[in-house]
Amino acid sequence: MTKVQLPLSKKESRLYMAFMWVTYISLFVGGLMGLLQTLVRSGKYTLPFNIDYYTILTVHGVILGLVLTTFFIIGFQFSLMGKTVGISDKQLKVAWLSFWVMLVGTIMAAITILVGEASVLYTFYAPLRAHPAFYIGLALVIVGSWIAAFVNFRQLYVWKKAHKGEKSPLPAFMVIINMLMWFIATIGVATSVLVLFIPWSLGYAETINVLLSRTLFWYFGHPLVYFWLLPAYMAWYVVIPKIIGGKLFSDALARMAFILLLMFSIPVGFHHQLTEPGIDPTWKFIQVVLTFMVVIPSLMTAFSIFATFETTGRRKGFKSLFGWFKKLPWKDVRFLAPFIGMAAFIPGGAGGIVNASHQMNALVHNTIWITGHFHLTAATTVVLTFFGITYWLVPHLTGRRLTPRLNKLGIIQTFIWTFGMTIMSGSMHIQGLLGGPRRSSFSEYAGGEQVATWINYQIAQAVGGTILFIGILLMVYIFIQLTFFAPRGVQEYPIAVEEDDAEPTPKILENWYLWIGITIALILFAYTIPVIDIIKHSPPGSPPFDWLIGR
Amino acid sequence: MGKGNSKQHQPNSNESTHNLKGTFIAVMLLGVFILVSWFGFYALFLSR
Numbered sequence: 001m002t003k004v005q006l007p008l009s010k011k012e013s014r015l016y017m018a019f020m021w022v023t024y025i026s027l028f029v030g031g032l033m034g035l036l037q038t039l040v041r042s043g044k045y046t047l048p049f050n051i052d053y054y055t056i057l058t059v060h061g062v063i064l065g066l067v068l069t070t071f072f073i074i075g076f077q078f079s080l081m082g083k084t085v086g087i088s089d090k091q092l093k094v095a096w097l098s099f100w101v102m103l104v105g106t107i108m109a110a111i112t113i114l115v116g117e118a119s120v121l122y123t124f125y126a127p128l129r130a131h132p133a134f135y136i137g138l139a140l141v142i143v144g145s146w147i148a149a150f151v152n153f154r155q156l157y158v159w160k161k162a163h164k165g166e167k168s169p170l171p172a173f174m175v176i177i178n179m180l181m182w183f184i185a186t187i188g189v190a191t192s193v194l195v196l197f198i199p200w201s202l203g204y205a206e207t208i209n210v211l212l213s214r215t216l217f218w219y220f221g222h223p224l225v226y227f228w229l230l231p232a233y234m235a236w237y238v239v240i241p242k243i244i245g246g247k248l249f250s251d252a253l254a255r256m257a258f259i260l261l262l263m264f265s266i267p268v269g270f271h272h273q274l275t276e277p278g279i280d281p282t283w284k285f286i287q288v289v290l291t292f293m294v295v296i297p298s299l300m301t302a303f304s305i306f307a308t309f310e311t312t313g314r315r316k317g318f319k320s321l322f323g324w325f326k327k328l329p330w331k332d333v334r335f336l337a338p339f340i341g342m343a344a345f346i347p348g349g350a351g352g353i354v355n356a357s358h359q360m361n362a363l364v365h366n367t368i369w370i371t372g373h374f375h376l377t378a379a380t381t382v383v384l385t386f387f388g389i390t391y392w393l394v395p396h397l398t399g400r401r402l403t404p405r406l407n408k409l410g411i412i413q414t415f416i417w418t419f420g421m422t423i424m425s426g427s428m429h430i431q432g433l434l435g436g437p438r439r440s441s442f443s444e445y446a447g448g449e450q451v452a453t454w455i456n457y458q459i460a461q462a463v464g465g466t467i468l469f470i471g472i473l474l475m476v477y478i479f480i481q482l483t484f485f486a487p488r489g490v491q492e493y494p495i496a497v498e499e500d501d502a503e504p505t506p507k508i509l510e511n512w513y514l515w516i517g518i519t520i521a522l523i524l525f526a527y528t529i530p531v532i533d534i535i536k537h538s539p540p541g542s543p544p545f546d547w548l549i550g551r
Numbered sequence: 552m553g554k555g556n557s558k559q560h561q562p563n564s565n566e567s568t569h570n571l572k573g574t575f576i577a578v579m580l581l582g583v584f585i586l587v588s589w590f591g592f593y594a595l596f597l598s599r
């Protein structure tokens with residue numbers, strides 16, 4: 001097997017750190033908004049200075065769901081590419097351009113939201129109309145991320161040309177899959193923003209096709225969550241084995257899982273629109289079936305992770321059925337944080353299957369169960385894995401070390417996060433099953449028996465939210481320590497290698513034409529007819545509503 | 552990396568590294584958990 005690790009130059013490290021900075025500033029800002037929301041919904045606190053609840057809700061969703069994730073992911077992925085296939089000076093310049101375009105877009109959108117001109121939540125459903133600067137800002141974030149994607153594609157292409165006949169390094173392969181998925185998916189939301197929202201918000205178009213805009217959003221919205229999840233999978237497949245002192249379980253299995261995730265993440269957006277009138281139930285059914293296919297690569301991933309643990313433990317001499325489990329490096333935060341992330345994905349994934357099943361969706365649709373679900377998946381599974389990456393990535397980039405003290409603080413942070421999220425997400429799930437709505441500010445809904453059952457859960461969410469905010473403060477502190485104050489040294493960039501006797505990876509797994517072709521075919525199959533239907537049979541479009549969001 | 556033929560003179564270690572009984576059971580339990588939770592919520596749906 002070829003050498004997997006290239007040194008990262010100072011210049012590259014600066015770029016990757018720039019992405020990390022935006023990530024952790026976003027964590028602080030977005031997290032603060034989350035805290036305020038839970039406090040308002042406890043019914044015991046009102047926002048000062050006439051700040052609108054929906055303004056902070058929009059900041060929370062956009063800054064954490066769209067900004068933090070995208071910046072962290074692109075920065076982390078750039079570092080993986082730099083480590084395995086390298087980056088040229090010219091590519092580095094273009095990569096910086098992607099950073100700045102994304103940052104300008106982010107600031108534009110953030111200011112528009114903060115001044116109260118875009119309290120439309122991160123899904124920006126029409127006919128609520130935000131100021132055009134909000135949509136233009138979002139479009140810039142997407143364009144910036146496309147620039148990053150094309151730099152990544154170019155990086156692998158150049159490497160491939162220099163390494164004829166060799167298989168691409170696994171981390172680079174995974175990054176390309178994720179960016180391909182992102183590119184194909186964001187075409188939907190970009191179309192929606194450029195063709196539908198911007199002309200309408202500027203007043204050039206009088207009405208908007210609401211159903212079409214929502215369909216285009218969810219064409220993007222589901223792969224969005226996989227765009228968050230795949231970098232976590234990258235860490236689980238290639239980083240965690242190294243940290244626990246093992247090797248890659250199977251290169252081919254990892255690639256196959258990523259290919260399946262590419263194919264089955266996009267043609268499934270209707271599972272977010274199961275209650276949407278105007279979409280033929282047959283097509284909803286077809287997309288639900290396609291959604292369930294994701295179970296396959298998910299269980300493949302679970303299998304691979306368990307197998308890595310077991311193989312590593314047995315090699316260390318553990319004979320009993322689950323003895324190897326005890327031997328895992330529980331005191332190493334680089335392992336512990338992502339591990340809890342994995343564990344959270346078990347109930348998270350099970351909940352996802354419930355959401356995607358039409359009947360049970362009726363049980364939870366638009367309830368705060370959904371909010372609980374994505375705080376378990378995105379805000380626990382994904383975020384704890386990202387924290388787990390931060391503990392070694394940041395010191396690696398700044399030429400420092402994760403000291404035992406910072407490791408310990410990290411473990412405390414992980415426990416705070418787990419504890420706070422269990423309370424908050426748990427109470428959201430239960431309140432959702434009791435019919436508690438999501439998105440809404442505090443209200444007693446003019447009384448009622450059912451409403452009375454919700455308030456204790458909302459208080460529990462405020463308790464959980466407060467604990468989580470303490471966790472955020474600690475994490476930001478650790479980030480600053482790792483950036484500026486930790487002792488100088490060398491922190492390992494953990495990338496696992498294959499077993500010595502690993503089977504060769506089948507060449508077909510790198511047949512991009514084939515996999516992209518199948519992906520596009522599945523999308524065309526799942527979307528063409530229903531979208532034609534939607535365009536042909538839609539009711540008249542909607543004029544904008546500004547007053548609803550206080551504009 | 553990849554030099555020497557560990558396969559040849561360490562048949563034992565190789566055998567033990569490919570013992571994945573625990574993995575098999577763990578993944579099966581995972582599947583059972585998913586099914587049980589799914590049917591649990593389905594029952595809740597039916598009861599409402």
Ligand SMILES: [Cu+2]
Pocket residue numbers: 221222225271272
């Ligand atoms: Cu989805």
